[in-house]
Amino acid sequence: MSDSATPERRPAGRAVDEMRPVALTRAVMKNADGSCLAEFGDTRVLCTATVEEGVPAWRRGAHAGWVTAEYAMLPASGNRRTPREYRGRKGRSMEIERLIGRSLRAVTRLDRLGEVTITLDCDVIQADGGTRTASVTGAWVALHDALAAMVERGRLPRLPLTGQVAAVSAGLVDGRALLDLDYPEDSHAEVDLNLVGTADGRIVEVQGTGERSTLDRTQLDELLDLAQAGVERLCAAQSEVTGFRLA
Template sequence: MDRIEINRANGRAADALRPVKLTREVMKHALGSCLVEFGDTRVLCAATIEEGLPAWRRASRAGWVTAEYAMLPASTNRRSRRETGQRKGRSMEIERLIGRSLRTVTNLRALGEYTVTVDCDVLQADGGTRTASVTGAWVALHDALMAWVDAGKISRLPLMGQVAAVSMGVVDGAELLDLDYAEDSRAEVDMNLVATDTGEIVEIQGTGERMPFGRERLGRLLDLGDAGIRRLIDLQNQVTAFRDDDEEGMDAYGA
């Protein structure tokens, strides 16, 4: 395949992430919190834990992890209305994605009869808000569960691994990693990948926005995404020391 010349913001290479930053403990009253930044996209993730379960879940004898997602009114260049009375379909779809992703790496039976909610509020949007939310939500979840361990509520950290997400796409014929808004808005192919630290896929969302794509291109995009996920997993581990500190708990739950 011929190499396509690209001109990305800040001279970023096709396979490069935007500058990513994970800042923990940014909220006083949340058990776990993380401000996640993918370039100019910023999402505040806050995890809280409540005793008890939703009514439909009570017979399971296992905990529950869920998420809520919203974009603040001034997060884009045009003010949007707050989602008070009627939720947007997009927001509900994204929060379900975040919840599914977190549950994939959580041992819900080991969690016990507690409900963890991770709130993801977009402070500033420049593409990739859902992937940033998944990545930051895991950090907030980790810290909340560690706080629950420290409080003696549960004996060991009920996390079996890590999960992160990244976007890929085809823009002006070039295959790119981690699209910003300017790229995403004109992408011929738009894709999101959610995967674990073991490389297993949680979810793939891919659409031929302006053109169809074949399996060969799909494979190359997934390779881009895999590499991006590995970098994000490493960054999560740098800020939480999960791989070092939680090895015993992971082994105990068959991770």
């Protein structure tokens, strides 16, 4: 924030600590066990959860389930056509889907799932920065609803969730610490950071990169403070649409 009484505004009209409008819309896919359309401004990601019996071969006999993710950008999601991705030709997408999987497993009691695999598919319909953070946030809603359906069917005695997880970006742009970067900001940020965190203020993962400059500890703390406040707001939005409250 600036030292003046009026927050300094960004080109898009937002204050430095203001997020884009966020919408989490549940049950958007008829055949999915859980689904959510996550919208962060003009970024839109369709997140679906599919429950399947069995676990990967290396997991058999562990008497526990598995939660994993896949991520892809649809061809017309960006300002230029993105080629379709096929197995064996990934890279960035593989890194992001591993992030999503790790994030969701951090708040899931796999030992209470039984031997089932839940796959979260995160497909970017439209990209304007923050696709991975929108994916994590929306995927938690889809996962929650898939697990709630299992409880309703008597497949599980209770939700095997230890809490909520959400993610948001922050960065240094023209020397200013900003929350929730859109594409124009992200594309010329000096420092880019993504934070995955829980509703109770704990950190799951931090991804930070000096794109055009380095940063000092004070700047890092400022970015983390911005991002943690953003995660708190996102978790509140998740609670609002799902009714989830940790007992």
